[in-house]
Amino acid sequence: MILDLLQKKNIAVNVEAADWKEVVAETGKLLLEAGQIEKRYIEAMKQSIIDNGPYVVIGKGIALLHARPEDGVKENCLSLITLAEPVEFGNKNNDPVKIAFAFGTVDNEKHVKTISELSVVLMEESAVDNIAEMGSAGEILSYIEDILAQQ
Amino acid sequence: MTVEKNVEITNETGLHARPASKFVQKVGTFKSDVTIIYGEKEVNAKSIMGVLSLGVSQGNEIIIKCKGEDAETALEELVNFLHEQMAEE
Numbered sequence: 001m002i003l004d005l006l007q008k009k010n011i012a013v014n015v016e017a018a019d020w021k022e023v024v025a026e027t028g029k030l031l032l033e034a035g036q037i038e039k040r041y042i043e044a045m046k047q048s049i050i051d052n053g054p055y056v057v058i059g060k061g062i063a064l065l066h067a068r069p070e071d072g073v074k075e076n077c078l079s080l081i082t083l084a085e086p087v088e089f090g091n092k093n094n095d096p097v098k099i100a101f102a103f104g105t106v107d108n109e110k111h112v113k114t115i116s117e118l119s120v121v122l123m124e125e126s127a128v129d130n131i132a133e134m135g136s137a138g139e140i141l142s143y144i145e146d147i148l149a150q151q
Numbered sequence: 152m153t154v155e156k157n158v159e160i161t162n163e164t165g166l167h168a169r170p171a172s173k174f175v176q177k178v179g180t181f182k183s184d185v186t187i188i189y190g191e192k193e194v195n196a197k198s199i200m201g202v203l204s205l206g207v208s209q210g211n212e213i214i215i216k217c218k219g220e221d222a223e224t225a226l227e228e229l230v231n232f233l234h235e236q237m238a239e240e
Contacts, residue, residue, distance in 0.1 A: 052169060055168065055169055055172035055199075056168065058168060058172065058199040058200055058203065059198070059200045062200075064168060066168070108163055108164045108165065108208070108209070109208055109209075111164075111167070112164075112165045112167065112206050112207065112208040113206050113208075115167065115168070116203060116204050116205065116206025117206075118203075119200040119203040120204045122200055123198075123200050123201065123204060
């Protein structure tokens with residue numbers, strides 16, 4: 001299911017970002033350029049972190065960025081960036097962030113299943129470090145595909 | 152001591168990132184080992200990704216299991232906490 005959403009156009013590797021706001025902007029930009037969200041969704045994702053704290057850093061080195069369906073999501077979507085340099089989000093357990101996903105959903109039921117599948121992939125031994133070091137979107141997609149095939 | 156209790160997930164968005172992360176933080180305040188069981192899967196409740204990987208949505212029922220010296224207090228407080236979280240969503 002994540003492979004239906006996460007396409008090459010939704011992935012960028014070795015992205016430069018100076019702080020967490022730039023990480024949100026860069027990850028969101030991939031969805032914006034694909035026509036999957038409105039620009040205000042990116043601001044909403046930032047605001048969610050300001051309001052709720054860095055809970056989006058859900059595991060060591062991973063940020064899962066999102067806002068609400070009514071914040072400007074056009075269709076279910078998922079993007080991924082790997083960072084050239086790790087970035088601090090202020091989450092003492094899981095900083096620094098090496099890879100960041102942004103997702104938008106128009107459908108709560110499907111979103112739970114997508115995030116479930118994504119979590120299964122990321123709980124694989126060394127998955128985050130492996131993805132962080134990959135040089136291309138194609139490489140990342142086949143890696144995720146392999147993990148899912150083993151489930 | 153091991154105790155467990157069933158909880159129905161009632162909020163529209165299920166056990167997603169924000170409530171899951173708050174729940175995981177709360178779990179960390181107890182000495183007991185806490186696990187969440189959903190269907191055939193059982194995960195450590197101290198891992199947000201573990202909790203998210205269950206894919207629990209509205210109307211699903213989970214089992215919270217606590218094992219340790221403060222198991223009874225932990226179970227009672229965690230179940231209450233989940234109910235409060237869901238009421239706020």
